[in-house]
Amino acid sequence: xxxxxxxxxxTKIDDGDIEKSxxxxxxxxxHLHKCCQxxxxxxxxxxRVIFKSGHVNLEKSKKSKYHVIxxxxxxxxxxxxxxxxxxxxxxxxxxxxxxxMVWWVILYSHGDLTENHMPHANMSTEWKPCVxxxxxxxxxxxxxxxxxxxxxxxxxxxxxxxxxAWLAMCLESIIGTITQSFIVGIVFAKLTRPKSRAKTxxxxxxxxxxxxxxxLCLIFRVGNTRKSRIIDIRVHAYLIRxxxxxxxxxxxxxxxxxxxxxxxxxxIFPISVVxxxxxxxxxxxxxxNDILKSKLEVVVVFExxxxxxxxxxxxxxxxxxxxxxxxxxxxxxxDYHRERQGYVVNYSKxxxxxxxxxxxxxxxxxxxxxxxx
Numbered sequence: 001x002x003x004x005x006x007x008x009x010x011t012k013i014d015d016g017d018i019e020k021s022x023x024x025x026x027x028x029x030x031h032l033h034k035c036c037q038x039x040x041x042x043x044x045x046x047x048r049v050i051f052k053s054g055h056v057n058l059e060k061s062k063k064s065k066y067h068v069i070x071x072x073x074x075x076x077x078x079x080x081x082x083x084x085x086x087x088x089x090x091x092x093x094x095x096x097x098x099x100x101m102v103w104w105v106i107l108y109s110h111g112d113l114t115e116n117h118m119p120h121a122n123m124s125t126e127w128k129p130c131v132x133x134x135x136x137x138x139x140x141x142x143x144x145x146x147x148x149x150x151x152x153x154x155x156x157x158x159x160x161x162x163x164x165a166w167l168a169m170c171l172e173s174i175i176g177t178i179t180q181s182f183i184v185g186i187v188f189a190k191l192t193r194p195k196s197r198a199k200t201x202x203x204x205x206x207x208x209x210x211x212x213x214x215x216l217c218l219i220f221r222v223g224n225t226r227k228s229r230i231i232d233i234r235v236h237a238y239l240i241r242x243x244x245x246x247x248x249x250x251x252x253x254x255x256x257x258x259x260x261x262x263x264x265x266x267x268i269f270p271i272s273v274v275x276x277x278x279x280x281x282x283x284x285x286x287x288x289n290d291i292l293k294s295k296l297e298v299v300v301v302f303e304x305x306x307x308x309x310x311x312x313x314x315x316x317x318x319x320x321x322x323x324x325x326x327x328x329x330x331x332x333x334x335d336y337h338r339e340r341q342g343y344v345v346n347y348s349k350x351x352x353x354x355x356x357x358x359x360x361x362x363x364x365x366x367x368x369x370x371x372x373x
């Protein structure tokens with residue numbers, strides 16, 4: 001069985017022959033025009049919980065009364081590098097300018113900014129300013145930066161004349177330390193995030209169903225496009241489907257999986273993840289036609305540990321009903337090259353499948369057939 005979004009049909013294979021259905025360009029344009037005019041009931045079939053890219057199709061209500069303070073740290077980490085750098089620079093500049101105004105108020109209230117109390121006029125008077133060598137806004141701004149970054153004061157130093165200046169210095173020093181720790185933590189978190197590594201883990205475009213021995217099996221592929229290894233791998237799959245409730249996802253079941261029919265497999269080559277459709281499987285009573293007409297989605301989650309860094313990594317994808325091919329098997333992608341004297345993985349064939357003879361009945365009917373045979 002193969003579902004094509006341009007032609008909705010079930011193709012049977014007799015003696016290994018492949019039937020090909022072609023649609024000319026005018027029919028495609030007509031089909032696309034009709035898709036725009038279909039009612040909302042048909043469009044609901046195309047909805048999915050997890051996109052092929054791994055992003056979750058979920059929007060939380062902005063009117064939630066529990067969302068009072070935005071998660072600033074997450075916003076900084078999730079932003080692109082250029083925006084994270086802009087946010088960090090703006091944070092520093094805002095703190096410097098804020099305390100510049102605080103110092104301005106303190107010095108102005110003490111009278112240090114009057115013409116007679118400026119540093120060039122202090123030679124003839126006994127005036128003691130709160131901060132020495134202050135001439136105006138620029139020198140106050142530089143003094144604020146010096147306190148924040150603790151780079152040293154030089155000739156511009158605080159005196160014992162103003163207790164309010166002591167308090168301002170302590171507050172700016174504490175806030176400066178917290179801000180620097182905050183920025184360093186964000187940069188470290190972005191550098192060590194396994195998000196970019198997860199993009200190198202790929203899932204096959206389609207899942208397939210074929211017969212292995214006497215059982216029907218649901219199979220999909222997972223590949224690693226980098227040479228660095230992923231260890232301690234775990235793969236999970238969940239069936240999400242609607243049952244007589246329209247859009248409500250009122251049935252979520254975990255599927256039992258095996259990786260290449262083994263428990264622990266080193267993730268060197270692309271792996272095939274197999275779900276045996278037995279009496280404990282939710283697919284046990286579904287035939288090829290039933291899956292084609294159903295509103296279901298198989299969510300797959302890959303988890304592992306990056307061998308070089310020890311960081312955990314997770315990748316997600318999903319398969320809706322039209323992305324499950326019945327009576328197919330994956331093309332071999334690993335070959336040995338004598339010239340290179342090693343194995344080569346051809347990822348250009350990673351998503352390719354070929355049709356094979358497979359019964360279109362449900363696994364339950366197939367089991368009864370073998371029991372009565």
